[in-house]
Amino acid sequence: MNKRMKSAEYLSNFESMFKCPICNSSMKVFELKSLICLNNHTFDFTKQGYINLTTHMVKTKYSKDLFEARRKLIVEDSFFKPLSAAIAEMINKHATKKEALSLIDMGCGEGSHLSNISDIIRSEYNKITTGVGIDLSKEGILVAAKNYTNKIWAVADLANTPFQDKQFDIILNILSPSNYEEFNRLLKADGLVVKVVPQSGYLKELRAVIFGKPEKQSYSNVDTVERFNENFQLVDSSRLCYTVTLDNPSIQTLVQMTPLSWSSTAGQVTSFLKADSAEITVDLELLIGKK
Structure with a gap:
């Protein structure tokens, strides 16, 4: 069986969750x-x-190179390893009674977050997981399908997802826009939404290089958090802050993977790209909500 047939066979076990x-x-x-x-x-x-x-x-600004760079940073450089562990732990804490979990990553990009979180839930917490990743970027989904089997990968519109109501135990929304109407529709009655938003220190070293004005270098996500709280009952939240040391090839990868660099000129990031190594801050807030 080729990859197309294997994927179709795997999806056939879950075809009842789909709608046209x-x-x-x-x-x-x-x-x-x-x-x-x-x-x-x-x-x-x-x-x-x-x-x-x-x-x-649909054409997006996200290229295959960006997603390959993002995957390298996540998989080879373990850039978001503490985040995957924290999300899996929070899911286990709030879904202890369930032996099997269906997860959908809304805006999954190249799929590494969903794959890593599913693996941890399965290996450390002994739960069966069904993973679905959707994104509007065909390039991201292509990289996901190429690297991760036994998941469902689909190019789909987050505002009009191709799934029946109340299909998922867990909705992941990691550093990605939200569509709360769809989240509510897709979530099971006792399901959880996990949203990850960047906080003021996120990639501050790169921001300092790209943005000259101090007010642009730090920012607030108060509005995003408020909107989450308007749509879901907050059951848990935590701030996750750590630094990662990147060597020069990984610095190149970081600049390539983040949309932050879209607003920079070549001159602004040249010295940053020449550094032998850099300490990069990851500063995130995890929000867990239910209906």
Whole structure:
């Protein structure tokens, strides 16, 4: 079996969670090639093993190189390792009674967060996990499907997700925009939303290089947190702050992976890119909410 067929076979175990993004009818896997709805709207599996469930072409600014860089930073440099561990621990703490968990990462990028968190929940907390990752960027989903098997990877619109109501125990939303209406629709009655937002010290060393004005170098996410609290009952939160030492190749990778550098000129980051090593701050807030 090739990768396309293996992915289709794996997804066929969970086809009941899907609904057609065009007409909302239920869907079935057909001949290990396509996902087809009752009204014959057809979405084909790609040779890389993901499925595109958008209804029109979407171009994003995120490139394949950016996602490859992000994956290198997460997997090889363990940049977000403490974050994955903290999220898995919080999920286990608040979902102790469940032996099996369905997780969806909304805005999953290249899939490493979902893969790492699922692995920790499975290996350290002995829970069965079903992982679904969606993103509007085809480039991100392509990198995810290439590297992580036994997950469902789909290009999909976060405002019109191709899933039936109340399908997921856990919604992950890591450094990514939210659509709370969809989160509420997709979440099971006793489910949890895990949102990660950057805090004032996040990548402050890179900000200092890119932004000359001090007010641009630090920022607040008070509005984001308030909006989360308006939509969900906050059951837990924690601030996670640590530093990572990066060597020169990893500094290059960091600059390549973050949209922060889009607003910089080549001259601004040249000296930063030449450094032999750098201490980089990761400063994040984890919010856990329920309906």
